[in-house]
Amino acid sequence: MNQSIIELEGLTKNYGSFTAVDHLSLSVSGGEIFGLLGPNGAGKSTTILMMIGLTEPSSGRVRVCGIDSTHNPAEVKKQVGYLPEDMGFYQELSGLENLVYTARLNGVPETEAAAKAERMLGKVGLAGQGGKKTGNYSRGMRQRLGLADVLIKDPRVIILDEPTLGLDPEGVREFLGLIVKLSREEGLTVLLSSHHLHQIQQVCDRVGIFVGGKLIAEGDIQKLSAKLFAGEPFVVEAGLAFTAGNAAPAGQEQLRASLEQLDGIVSVNGKGDLLRISCSRDITPEIARLIVGSGIGLTYLHRKEYGLDDIYHRYFQEGREN
Numbered sequence: 001m002n003q004s005i006i007e008l009e010g011l012t013k014n015y016g017s018f019t020a021v022d023h024l025s026l027s028v029s030g031g032e033i034f035g036l037l038g039p040n041g042a043g044k045s046t047t048i049l050m051m052i053g054l055t056e057p058s059s060g061r062v063r064v065c066g067i068d069s070t071h072n073p074a075e076v077k078k079q080v081g082y083l084p085e086d087m088g089f090y091q092e093l094s095g096l097e098n099l100v101y102t103a104r105l106n107g108v109p110e111t112e113a114a115a116k117a118e119r120m121l122g123k124v125g126l127a128g129q130g131g132k133k134t135g136n137y138s139r140g141m142r143q144r145l146g147l148a149d150v151l152i153k154d155p156r157v158i159i160l161d162e163p164t165l166g167l168d169p170e171g172v173r174e175f176l177g178l179i180v181k182l183s184r185e186e187g188l189t190v191l192l193s194s195h196h197l198h199q200i201q202q203v204c205d206r207v208g209i210f211v212g213g214k215l216i217a218e219g220d221i222q223k224l225s226a227k228l229f230a231g232e233p234f235v236v237e238a239g240l241a242f243t244a245g246n247a248a249p250a251g252q253e254q255l256r257a258s259l260e261q262l263d264g265i266v267s268v269n270g271k272g273d274l275l276r277i278s279c280s281r282d283i284t285p286e287i288a289r290l291i292v293g294s295g296i297g298l299t300y301l302h303r304k305e306y307g308l309d310d311i312y313h314r315y316f317q318e319g320r321e322n
């Protein structure tokens with residue numbers, strides 16, 4: 001990671017009396033994959049449109065690659081590849097022809113356009129498919145072609161608005177893998193807007209959580225989690241295997257009572273062969289020792305990690321309450 005490539009300062013967009021984006025300040029570093037995360041209507045697309053100079057902010061400032069997007073949108077456009085939610089192609093033209101057309105529009109010399117388009121097809125995993133009409137492409141192929149289309153002008157930044165919409169799980173996995181590969185190999189800065197928590201969690205170095213036009217949290221998932229869930233009990237789940245000598249429910253009752261004596265235990269809840277143990281600090285080793293010593297079989301022990309969905313729902317609730 002290096003210097004800041006996308007810089008937003010107090011960025012605001014009003015539509016009449018409605019504020020779609022509210023004093024947004026954010027910085028994304030070169031080579032970073034940043035996830036803009038938020039529910040429908042949070043202001044993600046409006047923010048993106050301001051970044052690429054397609055919508056003027058009501059106030060605040062946006063710079064991409066050091067260029068002011070509001071005052072110099074044409075220059076920003078040269079540096080930024082934007083893949084909108086639904087990319088349109090000329091259906092009657094082949095994938096290759098569509099790319100050649102974009103290459104020409106972006107000033108790639110005529111003699112190089114076709115070869116460059118072929119190279120881009122290879123890069124996005126569409127080698128050999130360029131001759132087909134795009135009207136006959138699957139959704140996954142169209143998204144890959146869309147990526148090739150934004151890459152053809154050698155951008156420093158790519159902005160992808162809900163890029164995995166409508167892809168099947170395998171298509172999502174492949175597409176996200178491709179984005180990570182491109183970013184890592186070519187130092188591309190990627191801004192990815194989505195409301196799919198798990199996808200963002202898989203690929204983004206950092207995330208920004210948007211609610212009602214406001215950025216209510218940003219950072220990497222571990223830091224967000226540590227900040228948000230500090231002071232909350234550690235939750236440990238234990239899988240039990242009862243034996244004839246230690247049959248449920250008596251065996252479980254006894255085990256529960258012993259666990260409650262441990263220093264640091266907040267609560268113990270059990271159901272069937274599962275125990276859910278909340279503790280004020282991490283006492284996983286003591287819990288393991290006690291269960292094994294009780295003669296009841298321990299099939300697994302798992303400490304709950306707070307993921308992006310926990311973080312998001314917590315922030316989302318707080319955002320709505322404010």
Ligand SMILES: Nc1ncnc2c1ncn2[C@@H]1O[C@H](COP(=O)(O)OP(=O)(O)OP(=O)(O)O)[C@@H](O)[C@H]1O
Nearest residue numbers: 015018020038039040041042043044045046047195
């Ligand atoms: N041109 C416009 N005129 C008036 N209101 C608008 C306009 N464009 C967007 N909005 C409103 O601004 C808010 C933010 O919209 P935006 O499309 O930026 O959200 P989003 O986070 O991208 O949502 P989604 O995930 O549904 O695409 C919404 O309430 C939307 O209705």
